[in-house]
Amino acid sequence: MRNFLYTFIATIFATSLFAQTYVERVFILNEGYYDYFSGDILTPVSLGAYDPETEIYTVVDEIENARFASDIKVYDDHYYVAADKYLIQYNLLTNEIVNSIEIPGIRKIAVDDNYIVATRGEYLVPFESYIHVYDKNTFELIFEIENTELDYTTEGVLIKDGIAYVAVNNGFNFGSEVGMIAKIDLTTQDLTEIIDLGTDGKNPDNIMIDGDNIFTLNNKDYTGSSVSAYKISTGDITTTNLINISAGCGTSVYSDGNIYYQELFGTSVSKYEPLTTSFIGEKEFGMSFYGLAFDELNNIIYTSETDYFSYGKIHIYGLNGTELKVFDASISPGNIAFDVRTLSSVNDVNTTEIKIYPNPASEFIQLSAREDIAIIKISDINGKVIDELKDVHSFNYSYSTERLVAGNYFVSVITENAATTKLISVL
Numbered sequence: 001m002r003n004f005l006y007t008f009i010a011t012i013f014a015t016s017l018f019a020q021t022y023v024e025r026v027f028i029l030n031e032g033y034y035d036y037f038s039g040d041i042l043t044p045v046s047l048g049a050y051d052p053e054t055e056i057y058t059v060v061d062e063i064e065n066a067r068f069a070s071d072i073k074v075y076d077d078h079y080y081v082a083a084d085k086y087l088i089q090y091n092l093l094t095n096e097i098v099n100s101i102e103i104p105g106i107r108k109i110a111v112d113d114n115y116i117v118a119t120r121g122e123y124l125v126p127f128e129s130y131i132h133v134y135d136k137n138t139f140e141l142i143f144e145i146e147n148t149e150l151d152y153t154t155e156g157v158l159i160k161d162g163i164a165y166v167a168v169n170n171g172f173n174f175g176s177e178v179g180m181i182a183k184i185d186l187t188t189q190d191l192t193e194i195i196d197l198g199t200d201g202k203n204p205d206n207i208m209i210d211g212d213n214i215f216t217l218n219n220k221d222y223t224g225s226s227v228s229a230y231k232i233s234t235g236d237i238t239t240t241n242l243i244n245i246s247a248g249c250g251t252s253v254y255s256d257g258n259i260y261y262q263e264l265f266g267t268s269v270s271k272y273e274p275l276t277t278s279f280i281g282e283k284e285f286g287m288s289f290y291g292l293a294f295d296e297l298n299n300i301i302y303t304s305e306t307d308y309f310s311y312g313k314i315h316i317y318g319l320n321g322t323e324l325k326v327f328d329a330s331i332s333p334g335n336i337a338f339d340v341r342t343l344s345s346v347n348d349v350n351t352t353e354i355k356i357y358p359n360p361a362s363e364f365i366q367l368s369a370r371e372d373i374a375i376i377k378i379s380d381i382n383g384k385v386i387d388e389l390k391d392v393h394s395f396n397y398s399y400s401t402e403r404l405v406a407g408n409y410f411v412s413v414i415t416e417n418a419a420t421t422k423l424i425s426v427l
Contacts, residue, residue, distance in 0.1 A: 222321025
């Protein structure tokens with residue numbers, strides 16, 4: 001079943017030259033299963049991608065020697081993964097690793113045109129610095145905030161107008177949580193301000209932004225939760241305790257002026273409007289979610305479910321709570337990110353048009369584009385690469401299926417300005 005957005009885009013292209021935005025893929029970062037008693041990685045951290053058009057989920061990469069994963073961000077033509085002690089940069093079109101460095105205790109990341117800001121924290125492990133700032137292109141460490149200035153573990157982070165805002169929680173020192181926002185000038189490389197969120201603002205986890213307002217969802221001491229609102233232009237701070245929360249928030253997301261949150265081990269999702277401090281209501285879903293994300297282009301909700309050791313599932317809902325789709329991921333799919341792309345005009349699309357045919361194919365798969373094909377990649381239904389051709393340098397190419405057994409394959413074609421993947425059946 002084709003997603004409505006794709007049909008909508010096709011209709012608009014027939015009548016308009018205006019830019020259109022669509023979701024190409026939905027990234028699922030699976031934390032895997034690490035046995036803390038034996039020290040064994042029983043299920044590795046993995047990165048998957050869901051295609052809303054074909055409704056197919058594939059494995060993009062497995063990250064070796066990572067005990068867990070904690071964040072994924074998409075920015076321009078790359079995406080970035082934080083996993084245990086690794087920060088990894090992938091090419092958005094080819095999924096190839098561009099950069100990778102070790103940052104022990106890496107938690108969350110924020111990316112802009114020049115910088116990557118990484119927060120750090122790990123249970124019973126002290127660090128000399130809990131905030132690192134890297135060059136986005138080279139991955140070189142530019143500066144860090146040493147523990148002599150800020151000696152607490154950090155979590156959520158965002159960047160606005162050259163300023164990094166970091167949630168400071170000391171969350172790995174149970175019973176000694178704090179509640180602060182660290183404000184860092186990325187140009188001058190200074191920690192310019194530490195904003196105290198107050199007694200009820202302890203243990204901020206998720207940090208969110210809407211224009212001039214920054215919001216944190218605070219887990220306090222896990223016997224309740226609150227939301228702090230910080231107004232950038234005035235410095236005003238308000239913290240409001242959330243109702244119907246007795247065990248801290250398990251997951252939260254900001255969308256369209258509202259914070260959606262679920263109590264830890266709860267089964268309903270509540271809606272809170274932070275600017276008016278209004279509790280809007282809640283909706284029962286019948287399960288406890290591990291991850292939560294809004295696809296605002298399609299008005300649908302992605303959630304994840306897991307038992308942390310044997311399975312992981314992604315549930316897709318409409319805004320009315322109707323389940324639209326469920327599919328298997330790996331264990332502990334905790335972070336969800338959207339690969340949002342723009343089709344700039346009809347002429348641009350035609351310039352980089354890529355065709356893959358016939359389907360089904362018998363002896364050959366024909367590949368054609370309006371510019372030189374750079375890479376051809378053939379993968380099995382699980383995402384394992386079977387064959388890869390680089391530097392093709394041809395507008396047209398006939399790929400022989402002689403080496404392929406009968407079945408279904410993902411055929412990827414990449415040019416300098418475009419990329420596409422299609423599911424092809426080989427007879």
